[in-house]
Amino acid sequence: KIEKSLRDLLKSRIVTSGPFKKGSRKKVLMFIGPTGVGKTTTMAKLGAIFALREGYRVSFITIDNYRIAATEQLKKYAEIMKIPVHVVNDQKAFKEIIEHEKAEIIMVDTSGRSHRNDLKISEIKSYADTIECDFEKILCVSANTKKLDLVNIFKSFDKVNFTSVIMTKVDETAFIGNVLDLADKYKKPIAYYTSGQEVPNDIDIADPEKLVSMMIGSINQ
Template sequence: MRVKRYQANSIKDAMALVKKDLGADALIVSTKKIPVQDGEWGPGVRQRFEVTAIPSQKGNPQQVEEPSREEPLVDLRPRRPSKPLETAQGSVEMNRLRELFSLLGHREDALGMLLSDPAATQVYVALVRAGISTVHARDWVDQARASAPGGDPARLFKAVMNLVLKGFNFSRPCEIKAGQAVCAFVGPTGVGKTTTIAKLAADLHLTRKKNVGLLSIDNYRIGAAEQLKTYASILGLPCLQAFNQKDLQYALGRLADKDVVLIDTAGQSQYDTQRMREMEALFDGERRIDIHLVLSAVTCESEMEETAKRFGGLDFSSYVFTKTDETKKRGAIVNQVLKRPMPVSFISTGQRVPEDFFRADRETMKNLLFSDLQGSFEDYSAAGEPNAMGLSV
């Protein structure tokens, strides 16, 4: 199979060269930028674009194989600016190709998968677009290909979905059958801890008929305790405030008759070492308190990982993911759970109290992670009925 490379001063010009030489059905393997010395390719040109392409295999699928050789670089230096692709269809095709192969470019071996199994490529791209890391996406696709052969994207996707969900564990805090459950929620500023507690309190009190008490130890944010007290007043629940460890012990004593005590904490930067130590000291020795880390799904992956690492000194027992309605790339949740394995306890999908709140389980996680991908696979919607989240899987 011929593998050819084309260089031009713009991606549009390079794509035009591909079309002219290999035809409109050529497959784009990769695109990249190449820095050049100023003036080497004309005034003001500081970079070139290189497109690697192969001829279309339409009408002869049996001859698709791994590239056996690569022809010399086709260096067609334009003497004048090339005309851009003028038709709307050509523009759409170009954008799709660029998006597809920019994703595949994360892994050098993706070309082999593309040439040998288009269904696997379709599933792989869908996972990466959802925010799942390229390494995990490729590994899961490879495993699924062994268990679901046949080239059916929908069947392959379901196999991958099951592999992803196997990586999750779920916990049920606040459901102690005997004794009292005391749950504290910690995390950075603005992730929605107070609202999450209000939602959980409403669910426990109104739906599960639990005797609930609320406790705020957020003495940094103006009005934080008042916000929690407002929720408590609406629900008819007691709400106390504590400023130090002595206050905390006293407040827990006053709430000793409650089935569940929910503790709201001050939001703080994971990089504020002093305040992190203060919180660790506040909970030190309180073995009865079950701590849960609240993370926003819109947080970038590296910051989410760093947050979990720095809050690790509190020995939290589960993740609570909030603001999942504000992003389409929920694969960051998958990546975080794989990097630092910990059960997921609750999912928050919006601002409404108490509607936008769910206990994490396999079905809820399946809807959360995969519902937006259903359009890529024709029979995906037949895999299940809508659950309480209103998403079909």
Template sequence: MKYLKITAENYNEAMKKLRMEHGDEAIPISHKYVKQGGFFNSKVFAKEVVELTAAVKERKPFQGHGQNQNQPPKKSTIDFIVDDKKEPTRLGKVQEILERASAVKDDFNVDSINKSIDTANDRLNSFKQPQIHSDFHDFSAGKEKTEVRIAEIHESVKPRNHTEAGIVTNIEREVNDIKTALNKLLEGQKQTPGTCDEDHCFTPFKEMLRANDFDPEECEIMIKDVKNSISREDQKDKYKIEKSLKDLIKSRIVTSGPIKKGNKKKIVMFIGPTGVGKTTTMAKLGAINSLREGKKVSFITIDNYRIAATEQLKKYAEIMRIPIHVISDQKHFRDVISKEKSDIIMVDTSGRSHNNELKISEIKSFADNVEYDFEKILCVSANTKKGDLKEIFKAFDVMKFDSVIITKVDETSFIGNVVDIADKYNKPISYFTDGQEVPNDIHIANSEEIADMIIRTSIE
């Protein structure tokens, strides 16, 4: 054992220095407060510090296998000479990597890399490492001896304790992170605004399609189609990807335009599940066709289940001076249609669950055997789940509806779910609604605007 003294401002600092310099094997024996410094080495103005006395196990210098301790070690192809403290360590390599990283970092304004390099340097400087030097001798000769010698040295330079091992491991990890970041930066070079790594550029668009409830297989097909439609260079430009994807979505959206007047009289029936806003939607279109376009419009309701809905429609009809008829059965329905002189007769139906086939068949019976131009429009809410939409389209498909109105667009950020199902059933979209105000909150559907609504969240 050998004894040493360490001075510090307090006992904790002294212990920290002891552990950092000599590891856990160092044994503190005693400590006392002493005066240090002072005016002309006197005790005047001297500073009180802690003097820690500790015992440290002496380490023998490294000796090669079969080598006499009284003889100097024989030099192999590569001979490593350590400093007088005889504390060899791998941190020399760390120092070399840090110096190379520091030389490169000035070329790039990357705050995260600068911070990592500075942190690693600070930690490296706080850990007293021995200096390792190497003399290079005839590298081509004695290959096997060299490998043995290097293996022996690696064994000898292992950290002496858990504290030192942890410090070395952490620094090596930080340096590896720096190297990885620098390699990525060097490979990617400096990118212009709007450009990115190819896969990274497509990520927000994949997420946007999934958020809009497009089927996973459909998402992959659409992304693949976009990649095939633009060059490899354009695949790194998110704005060109957006334009290509928007054009693809537009090509899948079919619109039918506004309700058109028939040769004689036109009958328009609004069908769909409960709570999607059929009555309000019909009132909006009634106001537009009668008040704005000057057509003769009349209302028919066959909703005998919801008294409130019937009263609401009567109130709209009164304000707009539109005749309204409350129908009880199919015969009454046909009689009113034959006698009505309006250009467009709008029919409000009671909401029916897509699981109730009997009630849907009941609504269908009103539309059967009518001689006039008959248009059936399915109203669905934009915030309906994809699974329910599939069932709704499937259930009402027996009525052979002509187009779709997407309601309550203002209540959700994603309408791709309806667009995707309508595309699968080859049904055009005629209108979409985005509020309760009559008649303003309804719009004629066009593929450009709908595609914008679908894709607007991809870059935001």
């Protein structure tokens, strides 16, 4: 009975958004977050699901001009999935591609930014502010991030006005409560969580019941 009460309490504080849905207009998904959380791999997983499983026309854009390896990694995924990829260096080109690209879903990879670097976060915001279609900004955060760092990450990236959260690397920690706590505080739904490197597997739609089970499992360990 105590466990049921705990489950109900935890569930009441977890908001999920369900899978990303394609509406009648072109949809743009921008992936933001600190360095090393797995944004590029997460984007590739979802790109594979949209393109290969659900049959949407998908296009990738990267505005990450800082990490050559991440751009090459994205190009490799795109080649395997036969998804076009655009490497963009400025906002004008970015806006033009968004406007003229025939894809139904456009997925944007951004450079990993330290939450302490306000200038670079403002740069991501300025790219985001040019978009005028059905647009979601997704904050990717690692489940194994320390609480204080998470507090600062949410605070810094809130300037970009992100719409939902993807929790990565849940397989690398026994405790996911900090991310859920911050998402609740900022009233941002959890969309997905990832648990490995395999594309397009190792990603799940966030479900309150499953997330609570993971939390209680960590308490009981």
